[in-house]
Structure formats: structure tokens, C-alpha cells
Amino acid sequence: MKSSLVCVSDYEAEAHKSLPRNALDYYRSGAMQETTLHENKEAISRWYIRPRFLRDMSIRSLATTILGHRVKVPYGIAPTAMQRMAHPDGEVANARAAGRIGTAFTLSTIATASVEEIAEHASDTLRFFQLYIFKDREVTANLVHRAEAAGFSALVLTVDAPHFGIRRADIRNKFALPPNLRMANFQTDDEKSSLLNTSAGGSGITEYVKSLFDPSLSWDDVAWLTRITKMPIVLKGILTAEDAILGIEAGAAGIWVSNHGARQIDGVPPTIEALPEVVKAVKGQCEVYIDGGFSQGNDIFKALALGAQMVFLGRPMLWGLACGGEEGAYSVLDILKTELDSVMALSGCATIKDITKEMVIRKEYYAR
Numbered sequence: 585m586k587s588s589l590v591c592v593s594d595y596e597a598e599a600h601k602s603l604p605r606n607a608l609d610y611y612r613s614g615a616m617q618e619t620t621l622h623e624n625k626e627a628i629s630r631w632y633i634r635p636r637f638l639r640d641m642s643i644r645s646l647a648t649t650i651l652g653h654r655v656k657v658p659y660g661i662a663p664t665a666m667q668r669m670a671h672p673d674g675e676v677a678n679a680r681a682a683g684r685i686g687t688a689f690t691l692s693t694i695a696t697a698s699v700e701e702i703a704e705h706a707s708d709t710l711r712f713f714q715l716y717i718f719k720d721r722e723v724t725a726n727l728v729h730r731a732e733a734a735g736f737s738a739l740v741l742t743v744d745a746p747h748f749g750i751r752r753a754d755i756r757n758k759f760a761l762p763p764n765l766r767m768a769n770f771q772t773d774d775e776k777s778s779l780l781n782t783s784a785g786g787s788g789i790t791e792y793v794k795s796l797f798d799p800s801l802s803w804d805d806v807a808w809l810t811r812i813t814k815m816p817i818v819l820k821g822i823l824t825a826e827d828a829i830l831g832i833e834a835g836a837a838g839i840w841v842s843n844h845g846a847r848q849i850d851g852v853p854p855t856i857e858a859l860p861e862v863v864k865a866v867k868g869q870c871e872v873y874i875d876g877g878f879s880q881g882n883d884i885f886k887a888l889a890l891g892a893q894m895v896f897l898g899r900p901m902l903w904g905l906a907c908g909g910e911e912g913a914y915s916v917l918d919i920l921k922t923e924l925d926s927v928m929a930l931s932g933c934a935t936i937k938d939i940t941k942e943m944v945i946r947k948e949y950y951a952r
């Protein structure tokens with residue numbers, strides 16, 4: 585890796601130079617005028633860290649657990665679609681990098697590597713499978729069973745995408761998956777799947793999703809999933825206490841606070857603002873995770889202090905991948921590890937358990 589790349593924003597800037605417009609805009613953009621995209625990051629900076637000193641920081645650990653699995657760092661990889669647009673090794677490279685650092689990788693339903701390929705090439709990595717529910721429930725059930733057979737440890741049901749948000753850059757670009765790539769979890773010789781490679785009118789991904797995904801998705805489907813799989817179910821995309829409670833009632837083992845990287849509704853709260861209400865509502869009955877705008881170890885620290893068990897990264901991993909495949913992805917994860925370890929040492933937290941809510945405070949407190 586280039587020695588000039590020392591933080592995630594360096595990787596982002598470098599990726600911006602090398603990625604073709606179609607892919608870069610697809611990866612980068614948020615919904616509509618991208619207010620929430622900006623605010624995800626802005627809101628993290630509204631929390632300040634309250635460091636404690638003279639606490640013997642000579643021995644430290646970043647290890648934690650997720651769904652009973654031990655991980656070496658309290659952050660993992662969020663599902664992002666079509667990673668082979670960033671690098672020929674795509675999802676395989678990201679999954680392998682996760683394994684090397686000792687954390688979880690989440691594979692998207694609409695990935696350019698299949699569940700079986702990931703299992704084969706990243707057999708030591710803790711693997712989660714992100715599910716979109718298709719109108720054809722047999723297709724959906726088949727995917728779930730394949731993920732289970734391939735040794736995936738959790739099913740992450742994305743609840744915030746009955747259809748895809750309006751992403752203006754993709755409409756302008758008539759976003760299409762390059763012809764050499766395919767949705768690896770499916771046979772793509774049928775007419776609907778080919779929508780992605782062509783794009784008749786606007787964004788190819790939006791057309792694909794409209795034709796295949798089921799907008800009638802409801803809480804009954806969560807109950808259905810719990811019946812057809814033994815994998816624990818995580819609900820991804822929750823932003824309110826009300827839905828978190830319904831999620832627990834429906835049998836979720838984890839609630840993943842997310843606004844889909846600000847790609848669905850422009851104008852929802854930044855995720856770090858939604859986190860405290862969800863943590864409070866969940867009352868420790870299941871684990872709570874978060875993603876959205878996290879790009880430094882210090883950002884991760886703040887979410888852990890506010891009650892997240894684990895933080896997930898979307899775009900940072902695409903930038904790492906674009907800059908150097910598995911090595912680039914690993915470097916991004918490793919930089920975050922160094923940064924998180926540093927902020928823990930500097931603020932008096934030797935272990936993840938020490939990162940309690942007293943460690944952070946809202947910026948407004950100091951304006952009193």
C-alpha cells in the first residue's frame with residue numbers, strides 16, 4: 585500500500601481518482617440532496633470524548649463478542665452490493681481482510697461473489713448473509729438455505745428497502761453493472777436480472793429492485809424467516825424505538841441501527857442520533873449494532889460509548905478495496921484498529937467494556 589495513505593479519507597480520495605464514474609457515483613452517493621449523507625458524519629462530531637487519566641493503560645484489548653462469536657475488534661464489514669466494480673477480487677478480498685483482522689464480514693444478496701465462493705475463499709472468516717426478500721419466496725428461502733449450508737453465522741434482514749431510494753447520480757449516469765460482472769447469487773440469464781447490466785431508462789439497480797424485490801414485506805415475513813432458518817436474525821435499518829421493540833417481539837437476535845448509508849430516505853436522523861433511543865428501548869434484550877458515516881477509530885469509540893455492541897463499515901471498505909484489493913481493505917481495517925487503540929489508551933479505556941456512556945458528551949453541554 586502507498587505509504588501516503590494514512591487514514592480512511594486518504595483511501596477515499598485515492599479511490600475517487602481511480603474508480604470509473606458509474607461505480608464511484610454508485611458507491612459514493614446518498615439519496616436525493618444528500619443531507620443525511622452529510623449529517624451522518626456531522627452528527628458523530630457533535631459528540632465529544634471525556635478522557636480519564638492515570639488508569640494504567642499498559643495492557644489493552646479491543647476484543648469483544650457478537651452473537652456469541654469472539655472478534656478481535658468491535659467493528660465489522662457492512663454489506664455493500666457489487667464490490668467487483670471496485671476491484672476484480674471484490675467481496676472475496678473484503679471477506680479475507682475481515683478474517684485477517686479477526687472480525688465479521690457481511691455479504692450482500694446482490695453481491696458479485698456468491699455465498700459458496702465466500703465460504704470457499706474466506707473459510708476462517710465469521711460470515712453473515714444480508715437478505716433482501718424476493719417476490720418469489722422460493723428464491724428467498726433457497727438463498728437462506730444456501731447461506732446456512734455455506735456456514736454463514738447470521739442472517740441480516742434489511743428492513744429499509746421495500747424499494748430503492750432516489751439516487752440522482754445513478755439516474756443521471758443510467759447506472760448499470762459492467763457487462764463482465766453478474767449477480768453471483770443468481771442465474772443471471774433471465775430478462776429481469778439483465779436489467780442491471782443494461783438500464784433501459786434510469787438507474788439499472790432501481791429497475792432491478794422494482795422488478796424482483798417484494799415491497800409487501802411485513803413483520804409476518806420476519807416470523808416466517810425465524811421458522812425457515814436456525815441462523816440468528818439481525819434486523820438492519822431500524823431507526824426508532826418502536827421498530828426496535830417490534831423487532832425483539834419478532835425474535836430478532838440483533839438490531840442494526842442504520843439509514844442504509846443515507847441512500848434510502850433523505851431527511852432521516854443520522855444514525856448516531858437514533859442509537860440512544862434504540863439502545864434504551866431494547867433494554868439489553870438483544871445486541872445493538874450501528875453503521876453510517878464511521879471512518880475513524882474515534883468515531884467507533886463514540887458509538888460503543890452510546891451502547892453499540894459493534895460498528896459496521898460500508899464505504900470505507902469500498903475505498904480500501906479500490907486502492908488495493910485485499911491489502912487495501914486490510915489496511916483500512918488496520919488503520920481503524922490503530923486509531924481505536926490510540927483513543928482508548930489516551931482516554932483511559934483498557935478494554936471495550938470500559939467505554940461506557942460517561943466517556944462521551946454532547947457538544948451543546950459546553951455551550952451552557
Ligand code: FNR
Pocket residue numbers: 610611612624662663664665692693694714742820842843844845846847875876877878896897898899900
Ligand atoms: C450499501 N448498503 C447496503 N445495505 C444492504 O443491506 N444491502 C446492500 O446490498 C447494500 N448495498 C450498498 C451499496 C453501497 C455502495 C453502499 C454505500 C451501501 C448499506 C450498507 O450496508 C451500510 O448500511 C452503509 O454503507 C453504512 O454507511 P457508510 O459506512 O457507507 O457510511
